[in-house]
Amino acid sequence: MxxxxxxxxxxxxxxxxxxxxxxxxxxxxxxxxxxxxxxxxxxxxxxxxxxxxxxxxxxxxxxxxxxxxxxxxxxxxxxxxxxxxxxxxxxxxxxxxxxxxxxxxxxxxxxxxxxxxxxxxxxxxxxxxxxxxxxxxxxxxxxxxxxxxxxxxxxxxxxxxxxxxxxxxxxxxxxxxxxxxxxxxxxxxxxxxxxxxxxxxxxxxxxxxxxxxxxxxxxRFPERVRDFVAALNAETGAALEPDVIAFEREDPRMAGTMEVALMWGGSREERLLSFANSRLTREGGTHVDGFHDGVAAAVTAWARSRGLLTAQDAGPGADRIGEGLTAVVSVKLDRPEFLGPTRGLLGGAEVRACVSQAVREHLGTWFEERPDRAAAIVDRIIRHLHRQ
The missing domain is CATH 3.30.565.10 (Histidine kinase-like ATPase, C-terminal domain)
Known part of the structure; x- marks a missing residue:
């Protein structure tokens, strides 16, 4: 040619x-x-x-x-x-x-x-x-x-x-x-x-x-993510549970803040929405991984302290704690690291570590202050774990 x-x-x-x-x-x-x-x-x-x-x-x-x-x-x-x-x-x-x-x-x-x-x-x-x-x-x-x-x-x-x-x-x-x-x-x-x-x-x-x-x-929502989780739970048709667990924390290690709210209701499904700088992260990311890590760690620690799990028993992983869980995880970062072409996945290893620690500590304290509610929640998760 x-x-x-x-x-x-x-x-x-x-x-x-x-x-x-x-x-x-x-x-x-x-x-x-x-x-x-x-x-x-x-x-x-x-x-x-x-x-x-x-x-x-x-x-x-x-x-x-x-x-x-x-x-x-x-x-x-x-x-x-x-x-x-x-x-x-x-x-x-x-x-x-x-x-x-x-x-x-x-x-x-x-x-x-x-x-x-x-x-x-x-x-x-x-x-x-x-x-x-x-x-x-x-x-x-x-x-x-x-x-x-x-x-x-x-x-x-x-x-x-x-x-x-x-x-x-x-x-x-x-x-x-x-x-x-x-x-x-x-x-x-x-x-x-x-x-x-x-x-x-x-x-x-x-x-x-x-x-x-x-x-x-x-x-306009004065209670922010606490109101968000209550609204998500109401959309399932379930009766409104009084125990919405919520906290806000700043952590300089991730150069940002986190706001987390969660509750366990009557649904069998997990419903979790995650956001980074108000953007919906449809694919999740390190903030979601950190949330699951923290919840699993808090549940495992409380179960072992009450004899529901022995030292030899494996604790529930992220895939075992979601039944009936409704949650919102929102982080606001100075330098968010979005991954992938659609920017729907959050990166940053420090975000996972910070969110995990905060959730573990706050949920662990909540369990200690409300042993009756903690027992009902953890027992349900452990029974689900034993059925696997």
Whole structure:
């Protein structure tokens, strides 16, 4: 075969930059051009708002699905000025919206990862037919309009304000997405999870698209993961058990905090949800392994101290303690190590060791303080072990 027809040089290279890169292959940035990609856009904007609220110690994020297909996200958190810091140490909102090189916002224990991954506001802007950003800061409201990733004008002062925060409203581009209609149920469930996991956070979701009138849900959970486990147990139809075991601990060895809640109920199945920096870790990881290690160690130690197991008997492993167990394991790390292409698996050997020790110590103390309940729980596990 002659090579003359296969010549390839610089003239054949297509160079794309900025919003063109994103709009050329949108699925590469948000996962799909279907509903999943649409939700990722919403989660990215909401994640920025939640992180801004958490930086202030708490507050509100209000999400509205508008009748014309838009999504409006309002927060009362720390506002990011359009211009950012004068020394360039902090990117301004305009740069985050219009520069691909600005990248996604930073990770860390104080950043809530609401979506499956984080791509940044620029991606949302590039894949929207229209986007409006409003910043309320220093007593002034300023607004900037965008179309398909391009700013139409400089930020403009539109009036005074007594509040602080940010509003981002965007309209997913119908030329790109197969549907521009978000699922109320999918968004509500994810916002509910995020509210369970973060102290002082309130999230509301309003759907104005319904012909029969708007519907609204509001999520705020003062007891956080304790409330989460009680809600999961209630979903099984079982009577609410009074003994939700919960604790929170910071451990510098893993550069982060953990929050754990668990209970044993009447179900035969284990139901465990795990999170890292508010992201659902569907494949588990070292925080889940550490939880199982700690529960098994606490059960084994208590059983041996009461003569239910001899020194020669093997203790129950992680696969033997799950009957009737409902739990939530949440860690927030300065440097989370996610594994795999979907980032649904948490790594880090130090996380496993820290969570294991904390669970073993806290559950062991709980057993000692409530011997009657401990006896019922451990006896059930040991009988299950002997049936194997």
């Amino acid at each position: 002659s090579g003359e027809g296969l010549r390839y040089d610089a003239a054949d290279i297509e160079v794309l930059d900025g919003w063109e890169v994103v709009r050329k292959r949108p699925g590469m940035w948000v996962g799909s051009t279907g509903e999943r990609g649409l939700h990722q856009m919403v989660f990215d904007v909401v994640g920025r708002a939640v992180s801004a609220v958490l930086a202030m110690g708490g507050g509100c994020v209000d999400v509205t699905l508008t009748p014309d297909g838009g999504v409006r996200v309002v927060d009362d958190g720390m506002a990011v000025p359009f211009e950012g810091a004068g020394d360039g140490s902090v990117l301004g909102l305009e740069a985050l919206l219009t520069s691909l090189r600005a990248g996604p916002e930073p990770d860390g224990r104080r950043i809530a990862l609401v979506g499956h991954f984080s791509v940044g506001l620029f991606i949302v802007n590039a894949l929207s037919s229209r986007l409006t950003a409003e910043v309320r800061c220093g007593g002034v409201r300023r607004v900037q309009e965008h179309a398909r990733g391009v700013a139409l004008a400089r930020p403009a002062v539109v009036g005074p304000t007594r509040t602080s925060g940010t509003t981002v409203a965007f309209w997913p581009d119908a030329e790109i997405f197969e549907t521009t209609r978000c699922s109320f149920a999918v968004l509500a469930e994810r916002f509910r999870q995020v509210a369970f996991l973060n102290r002082g956070l309130e999230i509301s979701l309003t759907d104005e698209r319904r012909a029969g009138g708007a519907r609204r849900v509001r999520f």
